[in-house]
Amino acid sequence: MSADYATNPAVNTLRDYLRIRSVHPDVNYDECLTFLRSQAAAIGLPVQVFEVVPKKPVLVMTWEGLQPELCSVLLNSHMDVVPVFEKSWKHPPFAGEIVDGVIYGRGVQDMKSIAVQYLEAVRRLKNKGMRFKRTVHLSFVPDEEVGGAKGMAEFVKTDHYKNLRVGFALDEGIACSTEEYQVFNGERTIWHLNVICPGKSGHGSLLLPDTCGEKIRYIIDKFMDLRQVSKSRLENDPMLTIGDVTSINLTMISGGIQDNIVPEKMRATFDIRLATSEDLEAFENKIKQWCREAGAGVTYNFNQKDPYVPPTAVDTTNPYWIAFKSSADKLGIKLAVRTFPGGTDSRYIRATGTPALGFTPTHLTPSSLHEHDENLPVEQFLRGIEIYEEILPAVANV
Numbered sequence: 001m002s003a004d005y006a007t008n009p010a011v012n013t014l015r016d017y018l019r020i021r022s023v024h025p026d027v028n029y030d031e032c033l034t035f036l037r038s039q040a041a042a043i044g045l046p047v048q049v050f051e052v053v054p055k056k057p058v059l060v061m062t063w064e065g066l067q068p069e070l071c072s073v074l075l076n077s078h079m080d081v082v083p084v085f086e087k088s089w090k091h092p093p094f095a096g097e098i099v100d101g102v103i104y105g106r107g108v109q110d111m112k113s114i115a116v117q118y119l120e121a122v123r124r125l126k127n128k129g130m131r132f133k134r135t136v137h138l139s140f141v142p143d144e145e146v147g148g149a150k151g152m153a154e155f156v157k158t159d160h161y162k163n164l165r166v167g168f169a170l171d172e173g174i175a176c177s178t179e180e181y182q183v184f185n186g187e188r189t190i191w192h193l194n195v196i197c198p199g200k201s202g203h204g205s206l207l208l209p210d211t212c213g214e215k216i217r218y219i220i221d222k223f224m225d226l227r228q229v230s231k232s233r234l235e236n237d238p239m240l241t242i243g244d245v246t247s248i249n250l251t252m253i254s255g256g257i258q259d260n261i262v263p264e265k266m267r268a269t270f271d272i273r274l275a276t277s278e279d280l281e282a283f284e285n286k287i288k289q290w291c292r293e294a295g296a297g298v299t300y301n302f303n304q305k306d307p308y309v310p311p312t313a314v315d316t317t318n319p320y321w322i323a324f325k326s327s328a329d330k331l332g333i334k335l336a337v338r339t340f341p342g343g344t345d346s347r348y349i350r351a352t353g354t355p356a357l358g359f360t361p362t363h364l365t366p367s368s369l370h371e372h373d374e375n376l377p378v379e380q381f382l383r384g385i386e387i388y389e390e391i392l393p394a395v396a397n398v
């Protein structure tokens with residue numbers, strides 16, 4: 001079985017891409033650019049490279065449509081991958097090894113396979129002599145895995161991006177372990193919040209009033225109580241997924257200088273992902289109220305406070321959705337529409353008012369993104385190309 005794959009050009013392209021160590025920290029994207037330029041040349045697509053932030057290139061390939069005045073379709077992927085604990089891998093993370101029909105490598109799910117599926121689908125459609133109404137752009141962006149601040153977040157602000165005139169975008173989703181394919185039309189809003197509790201400092205043998213420990217306990221209780229509400233909702237309703245509820249985690253606690261001194265300040269940091277149904281203003285007012293109730297001088301600030309981004313419509317008001325859905329129906333694949341549990345570059349595209357769907361054409365496969373021995377069955381990878389061969393003409397002919 002594996003021997004057959006050795007001569008499969010799509011599989012070999014993926015293995016070549018996996019061998020490029022575009023791994024954090026301090027990613028050097030030069031090799032990715034060289035690889036992608038040669039791909040574009042082989043397919044016959046013009047390439048532009050935009051270095052909006054130095055050393056953080058965005059590469060765009062363009063397949064011009066028959067009516068280039070129409071808005072375009074963007075196929076987005078990120079070039080970077082998360083770090084590895086190499087010793088914990090049974091298969092080398094940057095070798096593109098195939099064992100028993102499964103390909104291993106950092107980024108094979110997240111998301112180099114999808115980049116290669118886009119390329120292969122375009123190559124095949126183009127070789128068949130097909131043309132579509134809309135221009136199709138393929139963007140390869142840096143630094144998604146560190147939040148995209150120097151990647152897509154900056155790129156969407158530029159004239160280079162505006163000149164692409166994107167009307168609809170596809171980006172990464174998550175593999176699904178069941179029969180369904182997941183499609184993500186929105187993301188929760190990310191808030192990273194510090195609550196600072198000042199108090200009376202003094203000797204650790206006394207029972208002083210107004211200590212920061214009492215205040216931080218009140219704050220942690222409030223957040224953990226709310227966390228429990230979300231947890232119970234999730235446990236009691238099988239229809240809900242993690243993307244549907246607000247998640248709260250206490251991620252850092254700091255303060256104190258010595259074990260017998262009551263400190264004058266303590267700080268708790270929370271990672272909060274707000275459900276799309278959450279009223280953000282009301283939520284922040286609740287935090288303000290807890291700070292007041294916790295005691296004198298308690299304040300909060302944000303390390304990250306993302307704005308609310310409306311989800312992409314998945315109904316008849318969105319013709320791209322209709323096209324996407326009807327090609328899925330034609331393929332006989334079942335879609336599950338979900339809210340993405342984490343953050344992807346889609347949110348920057350949606351924030352410009354452009355509809356975007358997160359989609360990974362993989363099912364019956366557990367998600368292994370960011371894990372040791374990240375892997376993808378080769379058959380799933382190859383099937384994914386065929387799925388894009390159906391979806392791409394549909395959305396590019398809207």
Ligand code: ZN
Pocket residue numbers: 078110111144172
């Ligand atoms: Zn990713």
